[in-house]
Amino acid sequence: MVLALGGLAVLALWGLDAVRIQPNRIVSGTGHGLIEALGTGPALLVMLPLALVMALAWRPTRGREALMLMLVTAMLAAMPWALSLFIGQFIDDPGGAARAAVSGASWLVGFALILMLIDLRQRLQPGALVTLVLIAVSLGSLGVAFGRGALDSLALVQEYEVRRAAFAEAIVNHLILVGVAVGASLVLALGLALWMRRVAGVRQGVLGVLSFIQTIPSLALFGLLLAPLAWLASRFPLLSDLGIQGIGWAPALLALVGYSLLPMTRNTFIALDGVDPDVIEAARGMGLAPLQVFFQVRLPLALPLLIEGIRITTVQAIGLAAVAALIGAGGLGTFIFQGLGQAAMNLVMLGALPIVLMAMLVDALLKALADAARRGDADDRTG
Amino acid sequence: MRPDAGTPMIELDNVSKSFGDAVAVDGISLNVPAGSLCVLVGTSGCGKSTTLRMINRLIEHTGGEIRIDGHQIRRFNEVTLRRRIGYAIQNTGLFPHWTVARNIGVVPRLLKWDKARTRERVESLMALLGLDVEAFAGKYPHQLSGGQAQRVGVARALAADPDILLMDEPFGALDPITRSSLQAELLRIQSRIRKTIVFVTHDMDEALRLADQIVVMQAGRIIQQGTPSEILAHPSDDFVETLVGGRDRGLKRASLTPVGEMMESLPDDGRVPAVHVLQTDSMRLAVSLMLWHGVSQLAVVDDTGETVGMLPLRRLVDDFGE
Known part of the structure; x- marks a missing residue:
């Protein structure tokens, strides 16, 4: 795995452009590769750490893997600075109209390094503290580079600089949209799952309706919601006072909840229904009251699967919420569609990158939470 | 609290249970004297398990009367009733997310015993069932062998010191050697604590070994009840004779x-x-x-x-x- 990723990174550095220098925001500019800019000798020098990691990966031992982990982290931390130095070769006046777009080789090397880090961490299984330090070093370096203006020539940073306030608002909007949608669908899903468990007949019907919602394309669903919501708002002034209209956050939220309901309900139902009936029978036989059976036995035992459902739903909602920008719901999707409209790919990146990061972060966080729930409440030993 | 031996602790009076049109238990009458061990035996689907579960109202009877200590069980709140009756089942039904100690202490906690008393009780029960407190109190059910888990299940059933113990094929899933040693253990414990026990099994050898009183059931009815040697000596029909081993029963009787x-x-x-x-x-x-x-x-x-x-x-x- 590390070997293949290392190879990929070296090939990318060899054959692809590292940055693309643009005289202004819209012109696509010219690409520059490592060898063309530095000459073969210095370029090979830059690839040396990668070669070293690949050599260590040839016959991995635990010690070598630890060494690889440190090297990869160091490379990841050095990347923003290396990029800054490289760009400095072409742009003399940071803050001018000229800017550098991160290009193929840099993206690939960055992703390869992150994947190597994930792979090595999985193999070595270091403690949470070590993981935290690894993340802090690589992200911290990026933060410092950004803070000291080393990345000011990057087109991505320039797009950000002119939209600081809008960017922060978009992130908050995105998070609120996803959070409320997931929260509401969780509550609804719990209700639906309990209903499906109680009344055997409704199960197929509920899942059928939810699957049907899932098959409607997201844009079409927004369109379908537009008319009835606009009608409701004009009919009841109170609703329009609350901000409920044919466009804006209301249809976006409704659509997000609609899409979230299927994975959430299905997982919640399977989680609650899958608890060993012997255990439930024993709990009742011991004299636990119905609510105690649910909260002390069924829910805790269903929790890992339930969190799994929240994870899948949240990751899906983070992506879908981007589309909501089309109907004026705000969020990071705004930059994506603005960028597409202006043919400014770096603006698209400004919207897309945080979405990807957010999805990865939530994914990892909820995975860890599900694992913790699976291990049980180990601290309760006295009875 | 505990009545004298001989007076019926559990009485079933013409008890029936039907699920829709299907009759699972059909007018059975049965007395279990205090401090005795009564075994319900029969093939699967004969209604023995249903009968057991009607006693702690996991299943509500649809006809007749069930009395505990002279009181109709319908008079009690079902949750209160179950907390006063120990219950152990096949496959243990241990709570997988709780430690052994917490599993055993579940009913005392429901009854709001204070922590020290619960812990003391849990530890003495673990000692009674031969489970080392140091080694097992903090373990989770998946870390136990089948026999150990079943011991925990029995300890849990005994935790609040109930007068009555209901056991639904508790040793059914164990290998023969472990089962035999747990049967011996149950007899040893019963000779000390003298609970009123209703025990369900499909294994006549187990019934013969454990029971003071055997109740043979078939198709929801009682077809014979008596002491093990009575059943062995005078099986009432061909079915009971097959259950007690047919021509092999001379040796079964000899083993008793x-x-x-x-x-x-x-x-x-x-x-x-x-x-x-x-x-x-x-x-x-x-x-x-x-x-x-x-x-x-x-x-x-x-x-x-x-x-x-x-x-x-x-x-x-x-x-x-x-």
């Missing part, structure tokens, strides 16, 4: 009879047979020893090794058979 009951005094000439058997051993073992050593009589000794009598082969043929 201690040698001490059948031995004779030593002959006057003072000649003692070379092979000996304990007076607490079963007649089945005595027969096995005769067959193995090719002798027709055994010396009977007590547990100090003193010879107290002898057992000739003739006794088996003359007085043991029907």
Whole structure:
């Protein structure tokens, strides 16, 4: 795995452009590769750490893997600075109209390094503290580079600089949209799952309706919601006072909840229904009251699967919420569609990158939470 | 609190249970005296498990009356009733997310005992069932062997010191050796604590070994009840005869009879047979020893090794058979 990723990174550095220098925001500019800019000798020098990691990966031992982990982290931390130095070769006046777009080789090397880090961490299984330090070093370096203006020539940073306030608002909007949608669908899903468990007949019907919602394309669903919501708002002034209209956050939220309901309900139902009936029978036989059976036995035992459902739903909602920008719901999707409209790919990146990061972060966080729930409440030993 | 032995602790009076049109239990009547062990035995689907679960109202009976200690069980709140009745089932039903100690302490906690009293009770029960407190209190059910988990299940059922214990095929999923040792354990514990126990099994050997009173069920009805030796001696029909092992039941009966009951005094000439058997051993073992050593009589000794009598082969043929 590390070997293949290392190879990929070296090939990318060899054959692809590292940055693309643009005289202004819209012109696509010219690409520059490592060898063309530095000459073969210095370029090979830059690839040396990668070669070293690949050599260590040839016959991995635990010690070598630890060494690889440190090297990869160091490379990841050095990347923003290396990029800054490289760009400095072409742009003399940071803050001018000229800017550098991160290009193929840099993206690939960055992703390869992150994947190597994930792979090595999985193999070595270091403690949470070590993981935290690894993340802090690589992200911290990026933060410092950004803070000291080393990345000011990057087109991505320039797009950000002119939209600081809008960017922060978009992130908050995105998070609120996803959070409320997931929260509401969780509550609804719990209700639906309990209903499906109680009344055997409704199960197929509920899942059928939810699957049907899932098959409607997201844009079409927004369109379908537009008319009835606009009608409701004009009919009841109170609703329009609350901000409920044919466009804006209301249809976006409704659509997000609609899409979230299927994975959430299905997982919640399977989680609650899958608890060993012997255990439930024993709990009742011991004299636990119905609510105690649910909260002390069924829910805790269903929790890992339930969190799994929240994870899948949240990751899906983070992506879908981007589309909501089309109907004026705000969020990071705004930059994506603005960028597409202006043919400014770096603006698209400004919207897309945080979405990807957010999805990865939530994914990892909820995975860890599900694992913790699976291990049980180990601290309760006295009875 | 505990009534005298002999008075019925659990009474079933013409009790029925139907699920829609299907009748699972059909008008059965049964008395279980306080401090005795009653085994419901029958093939699967005969209604024995349903009968057991009607006693703690996991299933509500649809006809007749069930009384505990003279009171109709419908008068009690079902949750309160269940907390007063111990319950152990096949596959243990232990809570997988709780430790052994917390599993055992579940009913005391429901009854809001204080922590120290609960812990004390949990530890004494673990000792009673041969579970080392240090080693097992903090373990989770998935870390236990089948036998250990079943011991925890029994300890949990006993935790709040209930007068009544309901056991639904508790040893059904265990290997024969573990099952046999847990049966012996149950008998040992029962001789100390004298609970009123209703025990469900499909295994007639288990029933014969454990029961004070055996109730044979078929198709929702009781077809015979009596002590193990009564059932063995006079099976009421072909079905019961098949259950007790048909022509093999001579040996089953022998395994229930201690040698001490059948031995004779030593002959006057003072000649003692070379092979000996304990007076607490079963007649089945005595027969096995005769067959193995090719002798027709055994010396009977007590547990100090003193010879107290002898057992000739003739006794088996003359007085043991029907």
